[in-house]
Each structure stands twice: as C-alpha cells, then as structure tokens.
Amino acid sequence: MPIYKVSSSREKYRKLAIQGDLSRLSGRHKPLETKRRALLIKDNLSRLNVKKNGLVLDMGCGDGTLLRELSSRFGICVGAVPSDEEKNLLARAFCDWENILFLRGESEEPLPELPGRTADLIVCNSVLHGNGFDASSVAKSLGAFSVMQEKGQVLYLGEIPVRNEFEGRDYGLSFRRYLVWCLKTGRLWRLTQNLFMYLRSSITENVYIIQGTSGFHSVPDDFIPLVESFGYQYVSAHDSASNALLTTGNTKKENIDRVDYIFIKS
Numbered sequence: 230m231p232i233y234k235v236s237s238s239r240e241k242y243r244k245l246a247i248q249g250d251l252s253r254l255s256g257r258h259k260p261l262e263t264k265r266r267a268l269l270i271k272d273n274l275s276r277l278n279v280k281k282n283g284l285v286l287d288m289g290c291g292d293g294t295l296l297r298e299l300s301s302r303f304g305i306c307v308g309a310v311p312s313d314e315e316k317n318l319l320a321r322a323f324c325d326w327e328n329i330l331f332l333r334g335e336s337e338e339p340l341p342e343l344p345g346r347t348a349d350l351i352v353c354n355s356v357l358h359g360n361g362f363d364a365s366s367v368a369k370s371l372g373a374f375s376v377m378q379e380k381g382q383v384l385y386l387g388e389i390p391v392r393n394e395f396e397g398r399d400y401g402l403s404f405r406r407y408l409v410w411c412l413k414t415g416r417l418w419r420l421t422q423n424l425f426m427y428l429r430s431s432i433t434e435n436v437y438i439i440q441g442t443s444g445f446h447s448v449p450d451d452f453i454p455l456v457e458s459f460g461y462q463y464v465s466a467h468d469s470a471s472n473a474l475l476t477t478g479n480t481k482k483e484n485i486d487r488v489d490y491i492f493i494k495s
C-alpha cells in the first residue's frame with residue numbers, strides 16, 4: 230500500500246526527507262513561494278537592530294531557503310530540523326556553504342549544541358501551526374526559545390494561523406474519506422492532483438502521505454500576550470500574505486489568514 234499515514238508534522242517531513250527531494254521540505258508546492266516568504270522575512274528583519282555577523286537559528290528550517298538568504302548578514306546560520314534524515318539531506322545540499330550548519334532539534338527543547346552562545350535571531354516560520362502542535366507544545370516551544378535568547382535578541386514567529394485551518398475536515402487519516410471531502414467541498418482540482426499523486430506512488434518509490442487534521446491557531450489578541458509571558462516584548466505583526474502591518478484595530482479582520490510576529494527579548 231503506497232499510502233503513509235502520519236499524525237505529526239515531524240513524521241511527515243522525516244518521510245519526505247527519506248525520499249530525497251529537498252524542495253518538499255518547505256511544505257509548499259511552489260519553490261517561488263518559499264523564496265517570496267524568505268525575502269519578505271529578510272525585508273522585515275532589515276528594519277530591526279539585529280547584531281551584525283551574529284548567530285541566526287532557523288527552527289524548522291525546511292529546505293534552507295531562508296538561511297541561504299540570511300547567510301551574508303550573519304556569522305553563523307544554524308538550521309534545526311527534527312529528524313536525522315532531514316538534517317543529513319540539508320547538510321549534503323549545503324556542503325559548500327561555510328557558515329550554514331544543521332542540527333537535529335525540536336522546537337519544544339532548547340538546542341544543547343547551539344555553538345556555545347545564544348541566538349541573536351530565532352526564526353520559526355510555518356512550523357508551530359503544524360499537525361501535532363497544540364497550545365501546550367507551542368508554550369513549551371516559546372519557553373525553549375526564551376532560554377536560548379538574552380535581552381535585545383529578536384524572535385520572528387511566521388505564519389501563525391488566525392483560524393482553525395482544519396475545521397470541517399472530518400476525513401481523519403482515510404484517503405477515501407479525503408476524496409469524498411474534496412468532492413463535497415468542490416475541490417475538484419485538488420481531488421485530481423491527489424489522485425494523480427496516489428497513482429504515481431503506486432508505480433514509483435514515492436509514498437503518498439496523509440496527515441492528521443489537528444494543529445495550533447491563535448488570534449493576535451491571544452498570541453501576543455502569550456509570547457510576552459515568556460519574557461518578550463512585542464514589536465509588530467504583519468499579514469503573512471501581504472505583509473501589511475497589523476494595528477490594534479484590525480487584528481480580527483476576517484480576511485487575514487496567517488500572521489507574522491516580531492518580538493524582542495526583554
């Protein structure tokens with residue numbers, strides 16, 4: 230059976246890394262979208278006072294696109310991923326980049342091998358909402374980030390969903406029920422794509438992955454005080470899609486799906 234069922238984002242990316250396709254570690258189908266996100270984050274960071282030639286930690290660094298973009302600005306760029314399979318794939322792809330290194334680590338625990346110092350910048354983009362994360366593991370992650378930073382250092386938390394993106398997805402880990410859900414909700418293009426991926430997996434080495442339907446989400450009015458309770462000071466929040474700055478009055482706007490947050494350790 231080519232279907233592989235996973236109930237955590239960690240397990241999904243481990244499986245993708247085994248297949249050896251680096252670009253899939255971003256979780257996006259379009260590499261240009263990953264590049265666009267990296268440039269947007271880089272631009273937002275350029276307005277902040279982050280130590281020059283310092284250390285950046287990209288927690289859940291995906292295919293390493295952001296680290297590549299930041300490597301000329303930082304002395305040491307550390308990408309952390311939760312499996313050896315991802316770490317090894319990334320290390321091979323970046324073997325010529327002298328100041329980029331990869332460690333195995335999970336957001337919920339401080340990295341023991343952070344090269345002897347704190348992180349001038351921690352970026353954690355499109356990770357904390359993933360399948361398997363909940364309020365408790367997000368709080369644990371914020372506690373771990375706090376331990377790895379000191380006063381004045383910057384924390385960038387990207388793509389935190391405002392609403393439950395899995396709402397109404399009652400198919401669990403069943404492929405058949407997923408197809409029915411696509412039909413019922415009019416997602417015909419997605420249905421075709423997934424049938425194609427499924428059929429391709431039956432004649433190639435690729436596995437077809439179905440992931441569980443739970444994950445973390447939070448509105449800015451709850452998320453900002455939560456992060457502040459871990460010793461951070463709020464700087465700004467941006468609509469992840471347009472990068473528009475969120476102000477107190479529009480944090481509940483219906484048309485914002487995900488938010489990028491910037492904090493400074495106080």
Ligand SMILES: C[S@@+](CC[C@H](N)C(=O)[O-])C[C@H]1O[C@@H](n2cnc3c(N)ncnc32)[C@H](O)[C@@H]1O
Nearest residue numbers: 238239242255256289290291335336354355356
């Ligand atoms: C959707 S991808 C995002 C990749 C990248 N940050 C980006 O924005 O392009 C999710 C990443 O989070 C990582 N991840 C999943 N669970 C994690 C955990 N518990 N701790 C740290 N990283 C995790 C995955 O390995 C993967 O690299």
